Amino acid sequence: MSIRVAIAGPRGKMGAEAVHTVMKHDKMELVAVLDYKEVGKTLADLEMFPASYTAPIFTDMSELVEATAPDVLVDLTSPHAVYKHTKEALNLNVRPVIGTTGFTDEQLVELSAIAKEKELGCIIAPNFAIGAILMMKFAKEAAKYLPDVEIIEMHHDQKLDAPSGTAVKTAQLIQEVRAQKMQGHPEEKETLKGARGAELDGMRIHSVRLPGLVAHQQVLFGGDGQLLTIRHDSLNRNSFMSGVAFCVEEVMKMDQLVYGLENII
Ligand SMILES: NC(=O)C1=CN([C@@H]2O[C@H](COP(=O)(O)OP(=O)(O)OC[C@H]3O[C@@H](n4cnc5c(N)ncnc54)[C@H](OP(=O)(O)O)[C@@H]3O)[C@@H](O)[C@H]2O)C=CC1
Numbered sequence: 686m687s688i689r690v691a692i693a694g695p696r697g698k699m700g701a702e703a704v705h706t707v708m709k710h711d712k713m714e715l716v717a718v719l720d721y722k723e724v725g726k727t728l729a730d731l732e733m734f735p736a737s738y739t740a741p742i743f744t745d746m747s748e749l750v751e752a753t754a755p756d757v758l759v760d761l762t763s764p765h766a767v768y769k770h771t772k773e774a775l776n777l778n779v780r781p782v783i784g785t786t787g788f789t790d791e792q793l794v795e796l797s798a799i800a801k802e803k804e805l806g807c808i809i810a811p812n813f814a815i816g817a818i819l820m821m822k823f824a825k826e827a828a829k830y831l832p833d834v835e836i837i838e839m840h841h842d843q844k845l846d847a848p849s850g851t852a853v854k855t856a857q858l859i860q861e862v863r864a865q866k867m868q869g870h871p872e873e874k875e876t877l878k879g880a881r882g883a884e885l886d887g888m889r890i891h892s893v894r895l896p897g898l899v900a901h902q903q904v905l906f907g908g909d910g911q912l913l914t915i916r917h918d919s920l921n922r923n924s925f926m927s928g929v930a931f932c933v934e935e936v937m938k939m940d941q942l943v944y945g946l947e948n949i950i
């Protein structure tokens with residue numbers, strides 16, 4: 686039997702790729718999409734999709750669920766909308782697969798409690814690309830031996846959140862194995878605010894935004910007379926799609942919230 690999938694954010698860079706991925710998948714059916722404004726009755730009304738894409742467009746999650754009964758909601762929208770969408774989906778017994786970044790720690794705790802109470806699978810994946818997951822795993826391993834680390838994430842200039850969800854997740858994974866440490870000179874002073882980047886538990890995170898970039902990250906480790914750099918590059922958004930399809934299948938077997946694909950691959 687096919688997995689019934691709804692996608693929030695179908696006109697976006699990631700959402701449109703996800704629409705094609707689900708449409709091509711032989712074990713999935715795209716039953717609906719969620720937008721926040723009236724853009725047509727079905728995807729076929731949008732120039733960007735072929736006439737054979739007949740999934741209806743909804744602007745209200747409850748109506749979408751009542752009319753099309755999805756098993757899974759894939760959210761690729763905006764940091765402003767994603768918490769509300771995830772909570773609504775869980776409360777309507779739909780399993781969320783969330784690629785959108787920008788959750789607060791408190792929101793993650795609350796959503797985790799709802800998923801646990803409802804015994805519903807929910808995946809929040811700051812990065813769906815397998816190479817990025819490996820980059821984070823390798824960085825966590827390296828930090829055990831080289832605790833001086835700085836993260837440089839580089840993205841296209843349309844990105845709304847900084848630092849990226851991947852950079853935050855990388856720092857959190859490193860935090861699990863690294864004793865807290867303030868890096869740099871104890872008396873260093875920024876003569877230009879922000880020069881040393883954001884700070885998470887003493888680690889510095891630097892965000893670069895430029896046209897031409899897609900999604901890239903370097904994790905830099907410094908030791909006595911040596912440097913280690915772990916780098917990942919997503920060169921197109923197709924790099925995320927096998928991860929999206931994997932999560933849609935995986936979330937159907939789960940009964941709790943998982944934050945980060947490193948926990949399930
Ligand atoms: N986990 C991962 O591997 C990846 C995650 N991402 C994340 O995915 C998210 C989307 O990225 P991207 O596709 O590049 O962004 P885009 O801006 O290209 O797409 C977002 C889409 O969501 C729409 N949208 C905004 N608010 C709502 C809402 N309330 N309901 C429904 N749709 C809405 C936007 O419409 P409009 O333009 O009209 O406002 C737009 O079509 C970001 O948070 C990004 O960080 C991105 C790449 C990989």
Ligand SMILES: O=C(O)C1=N[C@H](C(=O)O)C[C@H](O)C1
Pocket residue numbers: 786811812813840841844845848849850851852899900901
């Ligand atoms: O906005 C993006 O493009 C991306 N967002 C995610 C993030 O914030 O980490 C994943 C990837 O880096 C692309």
